[in-house]
Amino acid sequence: MFxxxxxxxxxxxxxxxxxxxFSSKRVPGRLIAVLSDGLGSGIKANILSCMTATMLLKFIxxxxxxxxxxxxxxxxxxxxxxxxxxxxxxxxxxxxxxxTVQIVEEGNPQFVWVRNNKEILNPQAQTIxxxxxxxxxxQFYNIKLKKNDRLIFCSDGVTQSGLxxxxxxxxxxxxxxxxxxxxxxEGKPDISxxxxxxxxxxxxxxxxxxxxxKDDISAVAIxxxxxxxxxxxxxxxxxTDKDNQYAELFKNFNGKKAICGGTTANVISRELNIPVNxxxxxxxxxxxxxxxxxxxxxxxxxxxxxTRTSEYLEAPETVANNDAAGQLVKxxxxxxxxxxxxxxxxxxxxxxxxxxxxIEIRKNIIKKISKLLEEKFIKKVTVQYI
Amino acid sequence: xKQIEVKVCLGTSCYVMGSSYLQELVDIVPSKFGDKVSVxxxxxxxxCTANWEHSEAPYVDIDGEIxxxxxxxxxxxxxxxxx
Numbered sequence: 001m002f003x004x005x006x007x008x009x010x011x012x013x014x015x016x017x018x019x020x021x022f023s024s025k026r027v028p029g030r031l032i033a034v035l036s037d038g039l040g041s042g043i044k045a046n047i048l049s050c051m052t053a054t055m056l057l058k059f060i061x062x063x064x065x066x067x068x069x070x071x072x073x074x075x076x077x078x079x080x081x082x083x084x085x086x087x088x089x090x091x092x093x094x095x096x097x098x099x100t101v102q103i104v105e106e107g108n109p110q111f112v113w114v115r116n117n118k119e120i121l122n123p124q125a126q127t128i129x130x131x132x133x134x135x136x137x138x139q140f141y142n143i144k145l146k147k148n149d150r151l152i153f154c155s156d157g158v159t160q161s162g163l164x165x166x167x168x169x170x171x172x173x174x175x176x177x178x179x180x181x182x183x184x185x186e187g188k189p190d191i192s193x194x195x196x197x198x199x200x201x202x203x204x205x206x207x208x209x210x211x212x213x214k215d216d217i218s219a220v221a222i223x224x225x226x227x228x229x230x231x232x233x234x235x236x237x238x239x240t241d242k243d244n245q246y247a248e249l250f251k252n253f254n255g256k257k258a259i260c261g262g263t264t265a266n267v268i269s270r271e272l273n274i275p276v277n278x279x280x281x282x283x284x285x286x287x288x289x290x291x292x293x294x295x296x297x298x299x300x301x302x303x304x305x306x307t308r309t310s311e312y313l314e315a316p317e318t319v320a321n322n323d324a325a326g327q328l329v330k331x332x333x334x335x336x337x338x339x340x341x342x343x344x345x346x347x348x349x350x351x352x353x354x355x356x357x358x359i360e361i362r363k364n365i366i367k368k369i370s371k372l373l374e375e376k377f378i379k380k381v382t383v384q385y386i
Numbered sequence: 387x388k389q390i391e392v393k394v395c396l397g398t399s400c401y402v403m404g405s406s407y408l409q410e411l412v413d414i415v416p417s418k419f420g421d422k423v424s425v426x427x428x429x430x431x432x433x434c435t436a437n438w439e440h441s442e443a444p445y446v447d448i449d450g451e452i453x454x455x456x457x458x459x460x461x462x463x464x465x466x467x468x469x
Binding site for chain 1: 395396397398399401402403406426427428429430432434435438439441443
């Protein structure tokens with residue numbers, strides 16, 4: 001079972017910083033995530049929520065019991081002098097590979113648990129009151145997820161969207177959110193967490209009066225499902241006599257396949273007897289166009305495309321969808337588990353001093369890409385040097 | 387008559403050494419030679435590794451003949467000679 005987690009957010013209208021903060025991390029056997037909503041909006045809220053989420057995540061990751069960690073944070077959050085309420089609210093979860101999840105909520109709307117895309121489950125919560133501030137309570141849940149279960153967490157920007165409009169005097173509320181989620185799940189039962197969280201945020205923005213966000217709006221979606229696996233073969237194997245063995249491994253991989261590298265494509269083409277077809281147009285953007293090989297989902301040039309891909313992953317808003325690197329980014333983001341088979345053979349020609357210095361060493365780029373995929377996009381990545 | 391096939395190498399070395407500019411051949415060749423010549427990209431002609439100490443990228447393959455340090459003019463000249 002794989003836990004697909006993603007989030008989307010929108011900042012309050014006219015603000016230049018997000019007041020909600022989401023952070024998550026996969027550690028062996030576990031997935032930890034925290035969504036925090038900072039008091040107010042803009043920079044101040046951004047700093048408050050960022051601090052709360054980061055501290056909690058580190059705390060839980062370091063091995064503290066989630067309930068204990070949250071209690072410490074709840075007891076120590078300062079009080080705003082003007083509003084007399086705590087500086088930030090949060091939802092934290094510690095999800096184990098066997099499906100058991102501990103969830104703590106303090107001030108955020110209650111999460112939504114959907115089973116089989118139609119049934120809403122209402123788990124029992126244990127209320128824990130702060131021993132320093134009697135008006136602070138946190139809800140503790142211990143639940144067990146099954147395959148196809150989904151969890152949706154959001155900031156109050158979602159449940160309160162549309163507040164004051166003639167047909168939603170009290171805003172969307174949790175009921176409205178549930179109705180929307182179920183409708184979307186009916187239309188697309190295998191929707192990814194990335195898409196669902198984005199849809200929820202867009203819907204909340206549309207629900208607002210004048211379609212302008214009155215508060216920071218964030219949604220986190222979790223989906224338990226079979227992992228979408230993919231493999232990337234880049235670089236020819238160090239020992240030429242093992243080309244066939246690795247090509248066969250690649251062929252028999254159960255999932256999506258990509259090749260990054262002209263020579264690598266030639267090696268696979270030779271070993272598996274699949275011709276490489278180049279398209280008529282030679283380039284797209286400033287990168288060579290992807291090529292086509294039967295049975296392989298994406299075939300691109302190597303170093304330049306990978307370098308651009310790592311730049312795109314660093315700044316996803318700059319992705320150009322029509323070039324090879326943009327397609328590779330999509331390939332990565334549509335996968336949960338990504339295996340890299342990195343051939344260690346070097347192309348001497350790349351070390352020619354007359355070539356631009358941008359030509360990086362393959363191992364370094366893959367290291368960079370895999371780190372980004374793991375830490376920023378929460379993918380499961382393995383790298384094998386061959 | 388058999389069509390002349392021009393393969394422009396789009397491997398990493400060739401691409402950075404100038405084959406990105408050779409894509410203009412896709413437009414120039416048909417307007418000059420009609421359907422007597424076809425131009426396609428190639429993932430890697432393998433020339434860079436074969437001759438890595440004295441790289442003469444970019445390479446273009448015209449019906450099996452390798453053109454090194456290829457430029458648009460050089461390629462057009464070779465095609466004319468073959469016709």
